[in-house]
Amino acid sequence: MDYFKRSRIKALLTEGKEKNDVMILGWVRTKRVSKNVAFLEINDGSGLKNIQVVIEATDIEKFNLSSINTGASVKIMGNLVKSLGKGQSVEMQPTTIELLGSAPEDYPLQKKRHSNEFLREIAHLRPRTNLFGVINRFRSKMAYAVHSFFQGQGFYYAHTPIITANDAEGAGETFQVTTLNLQKLLNADPKKGNGIIDYSQDFFASPTNLSVSGQLEAEILATALGDVYTFGPTFRAEKSNTTRHLSEFWMIEPEMAFADLQTDAKMAEMFLKYLAQYALDNCQEEMELFNKFVDKTHTRILTLENIVKSDFETVTYTDAVKILENAKKKFEFPVKWGIDLQSEHERYLTENHFKKPVAVIDYPKDIKAFYMRLNDDEKTVAAMDVLVPQVGEIIGGSQREDRYDYLERAMIKNNIPMDNEHGLGWYLELRKHGSVPHAGFGLGFARLLMYFSGVSNVRDIIPFPRTPKNARF
């Protein structure tokens, strides 16, 4: 095979040196033919830039150039030489061109700009465009950065289950997982049953669903390994039809033993700063494209630099409500202590008032999840939402309730089943054996990438988006 013999185009262009007997494997982006000379632009996915292959007039027929169209895959052998034209330092003079897979003239990706909406319909081809190539490479690099940060901080990577019998936190609607034959159940004689599904016959002998969060299991591991993080898919069956919700999305959830809310907020800030610095240092090609073509204000790189430079703001929910009440802006939903902050309120805080990432802490207990630690005022909990301009909530976290009796009370109040068979008895029991203060947060990977890139629809930041009524590809 040629796989190990070929050179990657990114490497050839980065070196920029003359070199003989080079092999490239890639796809034709464009072909320009004139009387005396022809050009092929080849991209192999290793980077944004194409390599230019120059074909002299006498060779146009020899290489059967008429059969090689935009989209075709080719194997080209030849020599890298200094370019005679402008726009590239080196170019390729081919000795052989082999057509591996042809592309017909109705290849959907034309030599023109396509709308993102159209490209979503051809998700099997859109990674071959400049923008989506860059997005996918950026995604990969930033995923690596996530691991790099936590591993560097001494965290262990934890794999939490995807199928689970518990509905984590009531974080949302869940996708049921079953091997029961629904058609058979539907056709069953109603006189025989009592209308109740017998889950003892199901695969796990109990109702199960796809996980909405790995947090509760991560807490188990944190109380053994100290610091852990999850980075995996989560599933929410809410019919959210917006530019920032997916039914299947990747989430990063660190969980830290011996940490309080202040530590949690500090870690979130360190994390975002690390990621911003990583993108600036290691994703220049990607950030330049985002800055130039995606972000209409061309301030994406500046935004990342500001994340690195400036300290995040921390404001209590109570103070945030005061800021909003004193704001001159009229809100569609009036602000009052005790309400959950609406999108417009969050946007005002982060975009108009602070103009940078803001951590809002200490929310009223009634609007937050049962596992968050009750503050001494008995009215608020040690919760934290990190809000960023344009995207809104990017991180949600809290210090967890580590006191047995407090947690038990909260679980009773929230109707959380506490049996050990199907309920969260084990979660409560963790507080019985060497309980420690601990805290963590969840960061939506897609929202992070939206924030850093300026891509405004979450369906363009993940290669194969799952949304209500859409699970194609």
Place this chain on the structure above:
RNA sequence: GCCCGUUUAGCUCAGUCGGUAGAGCAAAUGACUGUUAAUCAUUGGGUCGUUGGUUCAAGUCCAUCAACGGGCGCCA
């Protein structure tokens, strides 16, 4: 789930007062001394989202469903 908008050539869109359809780009063909999403010329390409209604006549008006886009709620 709610509100608003869109649906016409492969793509992006025009289409006036209801009278059977247009541009740019793309493609094909040709021209062109090194091009950079080349340029220039020519050609082909349409069940006007679905179903129904009003009308002598519907891309155009009305209803319906659907898909897509944007906003809201829920959240990450």
